[in-house]
């Protein structure tokens with residue numbers, strides 16, 4: 539089962555601090571929806587509000603056309619997977635996964651069939667009798683997902699589920715997660731700090747800033763056409779560079795460009811090399827252009843103190859911090 543979620547003007551406050559500010563959002567059936575944003579911008583609060591651990595002070599949450607704003611969490615049929623997985627440590631894997639079914643008084647035979655079938659799909663059949671404390675991080679994640687999947691929820695909320703895994707396991711776990719989402723045709727709402735996760739997993743990304751959505755779209759749209767300078771700065775492996783438009787003879791605007799959008803060795807702009815780093819045989823050169831630091835990618839070696847020239851092959855125009863649409 540999977541359904542559409544709508545948030546209408548949802549506001550959440552802790553004391554006088556507004557954490558979600560009239561936030562509206564629609565998440566489609568079967569979507570892998572990622573929420574990105576700096577620390578403290580309300581990402582976890584948003585998930586807790588959707589699942590019902592917290593009630594919004596105003597606004598509405600609609601699941602499949604039904605207003606669930608006032609329903610308690612156990613009546614919402616939304617599963618939440620926490621960062622630490624919240625497994626019951628004194629139980630086996632089987633007991634953990636079957637827990638929600640036992641609570642629902644399902645008969646033993648049905649429980650066994652359901653748990654075994656899910657465990658098979660998630661490749662944890664072999665560890666069903668183990669205590670959860672004896673599992674690897676990736677296995678714990680699969681147990682937490684299985685425990686949620688047996689309930690057949692309308693959607694899944696995941697709060698940084700990979701952040702406790704080391705780099706290598708994380709990569710495989712990420713691929714598995716995507717596969718599970720597709721195989722079970724589930725709607726996932728997924729909070730992360732990690733842009734590579736957003737890029738790889740998301741159908742759409744919403745970037746939160748001060749309790750509001752600054753931009754929403756495919757990761758690539760956010761990268762290519764940041765609606766604001768703030769998004770340009772936040773999205774991408776390197777922040778977008780900004781220079782006064784006058785460097786290209788454009789008045790009254792700033793231009794934004796990625797390090798990859800330039801061609802080095804000749805061109806209209808000159809910069810003095812402050813420092814550089816080498817990544818995959820490219821030089822990412824921090825240079826001073828008329829008192830502003832920009833990063834450009836060069837394939838030729840550089841030295842600090844050198845002067846380099848480059849031309850900007852692609853750029854976006856910004857006025858008052860916002861994208862000028864004809865700047866595309």
Ligand SMILES: Nc1ncnc2c1ncn2[C@@H]1O[C@H](COP(=O)(O)OP(=O)(O)OP(=O)(O)O)[C@@H](O)[C@H]1O
Pocket residue numbers: 552557575576577578579580581582583584
């Ligand atoms: N129970 C609470 N009582 C008071 N303030 C809270 C509570 N929970 C969160 N906050 C505050 O609300 C703001 C948003 O917190 P939240 O955890 O939603 O942010 P986040 O974007 O998930 O952050 P992070 O990326 O660091 O996990 C923060 O300023 C936080 O200190």
